[in-house]
Amino acid sequence: MSGEIIFRTPITFGWDVFDELPEHIPQGNIMLILGRGSADRLKLKERIGSMMAGEMAVFSGVEPNPSSATVERGAREIRENDPDIIIAAGGGSVMDAAKFMSLIAVHGGTVMDYITGKRTPPDGGLPVYAIPTTPGTSSEITPFTVVTDDRIGNKVGLRHPSLFPRGAIIDPSLTVSLPPRQTAATGLDILSHAVESFWSRNATPLTREFSLRSVSLVREHLQGAYDDGASRPQREGISLASVLAGMAFSNTGTTICHSISYPITYDSGLPHGMAVALSLGPAFELLRKKGFEGLRPLAEAFGSNTRDFRKDLESFMRSIGSPTTLEEAGFTGGEKRIMDTDMTALLRNFPVSLDEGDLEWIIRAIS
Numbered sequence: 001m002s003g004e005i006i007f008r009t010p011i012t013f014g015w016d017v018f019d020e021l022p023e024h025i026p027q028g029n030i031m032l033i034l035g036r037g038s039a040d041r042l043k044l045k046e047r048i049g050s051m052m053a054g055e056m057a058v059f060s061g062v063e064p065n066p067s068s069a070t071v072e073r074g075a076r077e078i079r080e081n082d083p084d085i086i087i088a089a090g091g092g093s094v095m096d097a098a099k100f101m102s103l104i105a106v107h108g109g110t111v112m113d114y115i116t117g118k119r120t121p122p123d124g125g126l127p128v129y130a131i132p133t134t135p136g137t138s139s140e141i142t143p144f145t146v147v148t149d150d151r152i153g154n155k156v157g158l159r160h161p162s163l164f165p166r167g168a169i170i171d172p173s174l175t176v177s178l179p180p181r182q183t184a185a186t187g188l189d190i191l192s193h194a195v196e197s198f199w200s201r202n203a204t205p206l207t208r209e210f211s212l213r214s215v216s217l218v219r220e221h222l223q224g225a226y227d228d229g230a231s232r233p234q235r236e237g238i239s240l241a242s243v244l245a246g247m248a249f250s251n252t253g254t255t256i257c258h259s260i261s262y263p264i265t266y267d268s269g270l271p272h273g274m275a276v277a278l279s280l281g282p283a284f285e286l287l288r289k290k291g292f293e294g295l296r297p298l299a300e301a302f303g304s305n306t307r308d309f310r311k312d313l314e315s316f317m318r319s320i321g322s323p324t325t326l327e328e329a330g331f332t333g334g335e336k337r338i339m340d341t342d343m344t345a346l347l348r349n350f351p352v353s354l355d356e357g358d359l360e361w362i363i364r365a366i367s
Contacts, residue, residue, distance in 0.1 A: 005206045005251050008164040009130075009141045013243065015232065018047075018131065018171040025129045025167065027053045028084030033074065033098040034060040035090035038133035041177055044089045057081040059101075062090065065265060065272070066097040068111035068149045068156075075104035078126065086128045088165075092137025092189075092272075095130045096145040099163045102126045111147060115156045124162035133174045135239045136186030136273055138193060138246025140168040148266060154341060155262040159253070172232070172239040180226050182271070184320040187222035187238055189273030190214060192257060193245040195280055198298050199287060199351050200252035208297075210248040215301040217241035219316075226320045255350045257283055259343035260363065268331040274322045278329065281310030282365035283350075290352050326367050335363050 012024045030052060034044055039060060049056050059074045078086065078101055088098030100111065102125030113119040130140035139145070143164045146157040178186070194214035197207055221237030228234065261275035268275075288295055288306055295306050304312040314324045323329040339359065347354060 005204065005247070007141075007247060007250065008143075008161070009166070009168050011141060011168045011170060011243065013170045013239070015173050015236065016171060017169055018174060021048065021051045021169065024169050025052070025087065026085065029054045029082070030056040031078050031081055031083035031086045031126075032056055032058045033062060033086060033088045033090070033094055033101065034058060035062045035094040038090050038174075038177075042133060042174060044131075044133075048087060048089065052087075054084070057083065062094045062097045064091075064093050065148045065155065066093045068147055068151075071097050071100045071111055071147055072104060074098075074101040078102065078105035083126065085166075086126050087131065088128055088140075089131040089133065091132065091134040091186075092139045095128075095132065095139035095165070096137070096147060098128050098130070099125075099139070099145045099165065100147060100158070102128050103162065111149060111156070112151070114158050115149075121160055121162045127166035129167045129169070130165040131169045131171070131174070132242075134178055134182060134186045135175060135242035136189035138190075138242050138250070140165055140170065141243065141246045142250040144250070154266050170239060170243060172235040175235050175239060176230055178229060180229065181321060183226050183229060183238075184222070184322055185271035185273040186242075187218055187225065187273065187320070188277040188317065188322060190238070190242045190245045191218045191222075192273065192276040192280060193249045193254065194218070194241070195284070195298065196254045196257055197245065197249035197252040199292070199295075200249075200255055200349050201351050202252040202349065204251070207248040207252050210244045212297055212301045214241045214244040214248065215298065217244070219302050223316075223319060253346070253349050255283070255346050256343055256354070256359070256362075259341055259346045260338055263333060263337050263341050264326065264329060264331050267333045267337065268329055270323070270329045270331070274317075275329070277313075277317060277322060278324065278326070278366045279362055281313045282362045284313075285310050285365075286354075286358060286362060287352060292352055324366070335360060335367070338363050
């Protein structure tokens with residue numbers, strides 16, 4: 001088996017590297033993109049403003065699962081302020097929004113223009129430098145952005161090489177104040193990326209090594225980070241797991257567990273990582289029943305075996321306060337709501353062919 005791995009975002013990783021920001025981000029006029037909770041909690045505007053020279057405009061209040069309206073409004077403000085660079089500081093939603101804002105600010109159009117293929121970015125937008133305050137999405141190092149579009153009532157995603165950030169400054173100390181529920185959700189997002197990238201049709205020996213190490217780090221550190229958010233070893237372990245998962249799935253993409261999760265999050269508000277993790281166990285079990293080879297290393301990385309993986313995963317999820325069924329998640333849309341989601345792209349990436357009956361089996365397994 002052969003394959004290549006493509007990675008375009010320089011990474012600065014380490015405890016307190018945030019305090020060295022001017023060494024890793026060029027000076028110039030800045031558009032700072034912020035979210036809600038972490039921006040105030042960590043005083044990001046004040047701290048970044050004190051370290052960086054040049055004028056700084058701020059677009060704040062990016063919501064979880066950012067809307068296309070927020071992205072398009074942010075793009076307009078970027079054009080009005082004409083910055084040299086964009087700094088996105090916050091969780092995955094902030095970075096996803098900033099990357100899409102940068103694209104639209106330079107090339108025009110709307111979110112759905114790019115989602116539907118009406119517009120294809122010929123190159124990147126303004127350079128985006130990403131500072132994650134949560135692990136999980138790995139948006140700071142990947143060519144993906146996911147936003148919510150109320151016009152179609154679902155989440156939508158875009159993958160393009162121009163969406164790789166220009167640089168990522170990953171400081172695990174910024175995640176210390178993350179509440180337990182967010183710690184659990186972001187950790188399960190990492191696990192989902194690592195697991196799905198492992199069995200992706202596009203997986204290579206290199207990406208699988210990243211995936212397996214990420215899975216083992218989540219298994220080793222997430223419970224500890226959930227129980228003791230101030231623990232430096234636990235926070236560093238989870239942040240490293242996020243980087244490794246990002247390096248894997250930025251090359252392989254994800255699979256149907258992500259497609260299944262989108263209407264669950266949209267309808268119920270369940271955090272993305274928890275929504276994706278719901279179907280990981282059944283998808284693993286379906287692969288095993290269909291004779292997919294190679295699941296053993298994945299199960300062992302999680303401290304389990306191929307027959308007990310689903311049971312052990314669900315036990316792990318419950319230990320960190322995550323639901324394991326749609327009923328527990330508060331999702332009432334039913335099987336049809338999920339089946340109506342366009343899963344075409346991520347179905348192609350699943351390692352075995354699935355028919356409608358297979359998808360229905362997965363959804364019923366988590367009902």
